[in-house]
Amino acid sequence: MSFRLGLTGSIGMGKSTTADLFRAAGCDVWDADAAVHRMYDVSGRAVAPIQSALPTAVENGAVSRDRLKELIGQDPSVLKTLEKIVHPLVAEDRAEFVSKSEADILVFDIPLLFETGGNKTMDAVVCVSVPAEIQKNRVLARGTMTEAQFEQIRAKQMPNEEKCAQSDFVIITDTLDHAREQVEAVVVTLRKQIQNA
Numbered sequence: 001m002s003f004r005l006g007l008t009g010s011i012g013m014g015k016s017t018t019a020d021l022f023r024a025a026g027c028d029v030w031d032a033d034a035a036v037h038r039m040y041d042v043s044g045r046a047v048a049p050i051q052s053a054l055p056t057a058v059e060n061g062a063v064s065r066d067r068l069k070e071l072i073g074q075d076p077s078v079l080k081t082l083e084k085i086v087h088p089l090v091a092e093d094r095a096e097f098v099s100k101s102e103a104d105i106l107v108f109d110i111p112l113l114f115e116t117g118g119n120k121t122m123d124a125v126v127c128v129s130v131p132a133e134i135q136k137n138r139v140l141a142r143g144t145m146t147e148a149q150f151e152q153i154r155a156k157q158m159p160n161e162e163k164c165a166q167s168d169f170v171i172i173t174d175t176l177d178h179a180r181e182q183v184e185a186v187v188v189t190l191r192k193q194i195q196n197a
């Protein structure tokens with residue numbers, strides 16, 4: 001059975017970028033946000049249930065993220081409604097990935113790993129981190145969220161320090177080269193552990 005490595009961190013801390021580095025090191029990667037993108041797209045699994053619960057969120061056969069963000073801004077409980085629909089579908093997608101993967105290390109990029117208790121299903125957890133100011137600047141530089149939307153999401157997440165304290169490894173995502181070095185060191189450590197098991 002493959003080693004299951006959880007990869008988490010708060011919004012904009014560098015999960016996707018770090019996941020690419022694990023991929024380059026020969027790990028298979030599953031990305032929870034990417035799974036959500038697939039299921040919001042035309043013919044995706046979440047379109048029909050979201051259409052029933054939040055009819056105005058579906059436009060041209062796909063779930064509109066802009067519309068969702070507006071609805072969440074007007075009523076924060078909309079995020080709970082969404083999570084009830086989306087999270088079971090995300091779990092199905094993940095099970096399909098596990099059944100098809102063959103690498104020695106499977107990396108699960110999951111923003112809400114600790115918040116949903118998913119850390120208990122992992123053999124080890126990596127948390128990515130940078131100072132809060134850099135995190136905020138990076139997210140706002142993407143131009144996909146207002147500062148208020150960013151703060152609303154961040155407030156819902158477990159604080160960064162707690163996530164890091166509960167993780168087996170912390171990767172500082174200040175530069176790409178530094179992150180790559182840390183990823184390679186984690187992979188070497190895990191491969192030694194796997195061989196000695």
Ligand SMILES: CC(C)(COP(=O)(O)OP(=O)(O)OC[C@H]1O[C@@H](n2cnc3c(N)ncnc32)[C@H](O)[C@@H]1O)[C@@H](O)C(=O)NCCC(=O)NCCS
Pocket residue numbers: 009010011012032033036065068069072079082083086087090111112144145153156157
């Ligand atoms: C709120 C939405 C519309 C924002 O879309 P947008 O394209 O702007 O951002 P994106 O999806 O890339 O998310 C950015 C980050 O926000 C954070 N985030 C997203 N959803 C949540 C949530 N329910 N609770 C806390 N943080 C969240 C994560 O850190 C994520 O990486 C979208 O994230 C969404 O539909 N969320 C509900 C589904 C969900 O819970 N996804 C989380 C992974 S399973």
Ligand SMILES: Nc1ncnc2c1ncn2[C@@H]1O[C@H](COP(=O)(O)OP(=O)(O)OP(=O)(O)O)[C@@H](O)[C@H]1O
Pocket residue numbers: 009010011012013014015016017018033111138139172173174175176177179
């Ligand atoms: N090691 C790094 N060095 C420099 N910049 C980085 C590094 N890691 C990430 N970044 C930058 O930070 C921003 C956020 O990174 P990324 O999209 O990987 O974060 P994320 O945690 O997956 O975000 P989200 O939670 O919103 O999905 C991007 O602009 C990315 O280029």
